[in-house]
Amino acid sequence: MDEKLKNGLIGIVGAENYSEDLIDMVSYSYDASQHSARPLCVVWPQNAEQVSRLMVFANETHVPVIPRGAGTGLSGMAVPIKGGIVLDLSHMNKILMISIEDRLVIVEPGVVYANLEKGLAAYGFFFPPDPASGKVSTLGGNVATNAGGVKGAKYGTTRDYVLALQVVLPDGRVMRTGSRAMKSVSGYDLTRLFVGSEGTLGVVTEITLKINPRPTATSTASATFGNLEDAGRAVSQIMHSGIIPSVLEILGKETILAINKNTDLNLPEVEAMLLAETDGYTKGETEYQMAKVTEVFARNNALEIKQAKSDEEAINLWKARKSAYAVLARIKTHFVLEDVTVPMGKVADLLKGIEAISRKHDIQIATFGHAGDGNLHPQILYDGYNPEDVKKMEAASADLFALAISLHGTLTGEHGIGLSKAPFMTLEHDPAAMNVMRSLKRMFDPNNILNPGKMALDDAGGPASEPGIHG
Amino acid sequence: MEAKYDFERKYREQILQCSRCGFCQSVCPVYGATLRPALNARGKMLLLKEVMDGKIELGKELIDSLFQCTTCASCANNCPSGVNVPEIIKQVRKDMVNIGSCHPAFAGMNEVLQKSTNIYAEDELPDFDRKRDQKAAYVYFIGCVGAYREDEATEGALDLLDRLSVDYTLISEVCCSGVLEDVGYSLNPKLASQNLERIFATGAKTVITGCPYCYRTFTHRQEYDELRKRGITVLHISQFLKDLDFGVTTDKKVTYHDPCDLGRHCGIYEEPRATIRKIAPDFVEMQHHHADSLCCGAGGGVRGAYAKNSLAMARRRLKEAEDTGAEILLTECNSCVHNLANAKLRKQNIKIYNTTAFINELMTKKVRNK
Numbered sequence: 001m002d003e004k005l006k007n008g009l010i011g012i013v014g015a016e017n018y019s020e021d022l023i024d025m026v027s028y029s030y031d032a033s034q035h036s037a038r039p040l041c042v043v044w045p046q047n048a049e050q051v052s053r054l055m056v057f058a059n060e061t062h063v064p065v066i067p068r069g070a071g072t073g074l075s076g077m078a079v080p081i082k083g084g085i086v087l088d089l090s091h092m093n094k095i096l097m098i099s100i101e102d103r104l105v106i107v108e109p110g111v112v113y114a115n116l117e118k119g120l121a122a123y124g125f126f127f128p129p130d131p132a133s134g135k136v137s138t139l140g141g142n143v144a145t146n147a148g149g150v151k152g153a154k155y156g157t158t159r160d161y162v163l164a165l166q167v168v169l170p171d172g173r174v175m176r177t178g179s180r181a182m183k184s185v186s187g188y189d190l191t192r193l194f195v196g197s198e199g200t201l202g203v204v205t206e207i208t209l210k211i212n213p214r215p216t217a218t219s220t221a222s223a224t225f226g227n228l229e230d231a232g233r234a235v236s237q238i239m240h241s242g243i244i245p246s247v248l249e250i251l252g253k254e255t256i257l258a259i260n261k262n263t264d265l266n267l268p269e270v271e272a273m274l275l276a277e278t279d280g281y282t283k284g285e286t287e288y289q290m291a292k293v294t295e296v297f298a299r300n301n302a303l304e305i306k307q308a309k310s311d312e313e314a315i316n317l318w319k320a321r322k323s324a325y326a327v328l329a330r331i332k333t334h335f336v337l338e339d340v341t342v343p344m345g346k347v348a349d350l351l352k353g354i355e356a357i358s359r360k361h362d363i364q365i366a367t368f369g370h371a372g373d374g375n376l377h378p379q380i381l382y383d384g385y386n387p388e389d390v391k392k393m394e395a396a397s398a399d400l401f402a403l404a405i406s407l408h409g410t411l412t413g414e415h416g417i418g419l420s421k422a423p424f425m426t427l428e429h430d431p432a433a434m435n436v437m438r439s440l441k442r443m444f445d446p447n448n449i450l451n452p453g454k455m456a457l458d459d460a461g462g463p464a465s466e467p468g469i470h471g
Numbered sequence: 472m473e474a475k476y477d478f479e480r481k482y483r484e485q486i487l488q489c490s491r492c493g494f495c496q497s498v499c500p501v502y503g504a505t506l507r508p509a510l511n512a513r514g515k516m517l518l519l520k521e522v523m524d525g526k527i528e529l530g531k532e533l534i535d536s537l538f539q540c541t542t543c544a545s546c547a548n549n550c551p552s553g554v555n556v557p558e559i560i561k562q563v564r565k566d567m568v569n570i571g572s573c574h575p576a577f578a579g580m581n582e583v584l585q586k587s588t589n590i591y592a593e594d595e596l597p598d599f600d601r602k603r604d605q606k607a608a609y610v611y612f613i614g615c616v617g618a619y620r621e622d623e624a625t626e627g628a629l630d631l632l633d634r635l636s637v638d639y640t641l642i643s644e645v646c647c648s649g650v651l652e653d654v655g656y657s658l659n660p661k662l663a664s665q666n667l668e669r670i671f672a673t674g675a676k677t678v679i680t681g682c683p684y685c686y687r688t689f690t691h692r693q694e695y696d697e698l699r700k701r702g703i704t705v706l707h708i709s710q711f712l713k714d715l716d717f718g719v720t721t722d723k724k725v726t727y728h729d730p731c732d733l734g735r736h737c738g739i740y741e742e743p744r745a746t747i748r749k750i751a752p753d754f755v756e757m758q759h760h761h762a763d764s765l766c767c768g769a770g771g772g773v774r775g776a777y778a779k780n781s782l783a784m785a786r787r788r789l790k791e792a793e794d795t796g797a798e799i800l801l802t803e804c805n806s807c808v809h810n811l812a813n814a815k816l817r818k819q820n821i822k823i824y825n826t827t828a829f830i831n832e833l834m835t836k837k838v839r840n841k
Contacts, residue, residue, distance in 0.1 A: 021532070021535070023510075023535060027509040027513070030491055032490065044506070090506050112497070136493045136497045329488050329489070329490035
């Protein structure tokens with residue numbers, strides 16, 4: 001470790017907020033993806049001013065800086081693939097303001113999603129985009145990845161709620177974007193440029209979020225299907241039936257089997273299962289909507305349709321759904337969790353295509369996801385210590401991406417590009433779009449110090465970074 | 472590649488099952504107090520994965536993570552991937568002791584328990600003005616923390632047993648030594664057989680423990696199998712009290728802290744509450760309770776080895792207790808009482824008791840007011 005660098009960092013954050021200990025370096029090498037790479041050191045800044053000074057220092061010394069929240073990302077965007085300084089923002093975890101009158105909150109980036117939920121519950125409000133990792137994920141991370149969640153179809157993703165940001169630019173300048181107003185067309189939308197930018201353009205140090213009143217009534221139902229296509233068709237029919245369920249999730253058979261291993265829910269072990277929730281302010285309202293949903297279930301050959309009788313029953317179903325991907329880790333020790341997303345009318349095609357890819361490469365793919373917004377989570381299960389298996393996984397991934405793009409969809413609905421999907425960026429974005437993105441990156445970060453190596457931004461053309469290290 | 476360590480031989484699959492989802496971070500008390508992910512269960516599993524992959528050595532540099540775990544089991548309880556972290560930690564600590572990479576405080580504890588009869592290396596076991604090693608129906612086993620550090624709590628418990636006219640005796644007890652299993656060593660069979668002999672000599676058919684850890688050791692460890700074989704029942708004091716009537720109540724608001732050793736490790740959640748509800752009509756739960764209870768920070772050798780962080784954990788728990796508006800915080804473990812009381816600031820008015828001592832205080836006041 002370079003003494004000058006170390007002393008410079010300690011001079012800014014203090015010795016107690018700096019570490020190069022092996023235990024920290026190992027833990028900051030990973031996120032929830034299969035990628036890993038060691039940083040040089042970690043700093044825990046306490047405020048925006050320290051972040052600004054850190055960026056000035058890093059920019060002068062040309063050392064990479066990797067902003068990080070809870071490290072629950074699934075595409076390697078917090079993995080320090082070029083080494084450098086991990087900027088763990090979890091100490092900046094204060095809810096600065098809750099203004100029900102203005103329908104907004106102002107938070108520091110390290111606030112955990114669940115803590116904001118708790119804070120808002122007292123007022124009967126909520127912040128709708130709830131990623132499955134919401135118990136741990138930080139709002140800074142949610143903004144950086146434009147996190148979605150199970151309520152996407154009705155309530156959108158993080159992007160739809162960010163009103164304003166305070167951002168530290170790579171050269172240390174502190175910039176404010178947006179306003180506290182509910183709407184604004186004042187200049188370019190810099191706020192949205194930063195949402196989903198994966199920490200490549202600036203470090204978000206303060207977030208102003210729009211919040212919603214929490215609907216007080218919900219109805220929950222599930223339906224089982226003998227094949228994925230019926231379920232897929234039911235999904236698109238529901239979405240044009242005039243009803244928008246607050247949640248519409250799909251679970252494939254492998255996922256159901258894994259959930260049954262982990263819980264005492266005893267889900268029926270069928271080919272596919274749909275879980276739906278409707279929300280509103282009276283039971284009549286939610287039941288009316290649910291009746292429409294179950295009608296569509298029935299029309300599409302549902303084997304069994306069940307309404308949750310109690311809140312507890314419903315809560316358990318959602319808890320099981322949210323643990324799905326981690327539960328699947330019990331089947332194979334390595335997995336890649338994709339989040340390809342297609343237009344609503346193509347959900348059945350995507351499901352069918354995933355099955356075909358699984359057969360073609362002779363590899364297990366468990367599927368679940370947010371059917372209601374066309375965002376599926378095919379989870380490819382493999383043995384990372386077996387080179388043959390790794391090859392199969394990579395080939396299946398590539399086919400999945402090609403399939404999604406051919407259906408007019410996208411590589412990623414909510415997890416982001418990071419390292420995992422960087423080699424596929426040019427599949428989705430034409431040369432002009434790639435060129436504009438790379439120009440933007442160079443304009444904000446001419447020395448390429450902020451989260452370098454991600455999103456295929458580094459190179460002039462072609463696939464940018466190697467798929468990460470597996471195992 | 473041949474496994475180098477026992478932790479790998481026993482737990483390789485489980486360690487690889489960790490999907491790195493990070494859900495444990497929301498419940499880990501050490502992470503909660505430090506916000507340092509290397510100390511969370513995920514961080515620990517990553518270290519072990521890199522050891523198995525041959526990327527790092529299982530050496531002294533890993534001590535601050537692997538020895539800084541209270542073994543509270545919150546992570547295991549919340550792990551969707553089914554990783555039993557406390558068992559893995561206990562095993563890897565043994566591996567580290569074998570290769571000479573052990574936290575000095577942990578090594579010290581083992582040394583003490585090879586020479587002394589208690590974890591504090593005290594010479595004399597206090598008798599609390601009572602005769603020991605008598606013939607009786609019950610043995611009351613105090614445990615080290617209650618005997619040597621929390622004497623007020625122990626006096627309260629013993630006075631209560633007297634008021635209830637329980638036919639019990641103390642014994643010349645020695646440390647159950649179960650804690651050694653958590654800190655990289657092994658239960659000391661000599662100490663176990665001393666305890667067994669003295670229990671048998673009383674003719675008692677039931678052992679009541681004041682300490683959840685001793686309860687756990689007596690009921691779960693094979694070195695104490697002889698108790699079961701001879702038909703001797705072991706109860707934690709909270710189980711013994713649950714069906715009794717005390718004839719006292721408090722109008723104060725009361726909350727309850729589940730000790731990890733009693734709750735998550737032994738599944739005893741309702742017995743303490745049954746008793747508390749009888750004496751405290753205004754009983755409230757903290758934000759985290761039952762299986763989700765937050766550790767006081769004392770367990771797994773952390774209080775001795777990492778005092779500052781241990782107290783920070785206790786402060787978080789106390790804050791939760793205060794947030795309920797309760798004036799009284801009850802628990803069932805001397806170690807929890809000890810750590811929570813140490814963490815209490817002067818401006819904090821909440822009072823911390825074991826349930827037994829609190830009931831005894833209520834009964835004493837009632838007698839005085841007559």
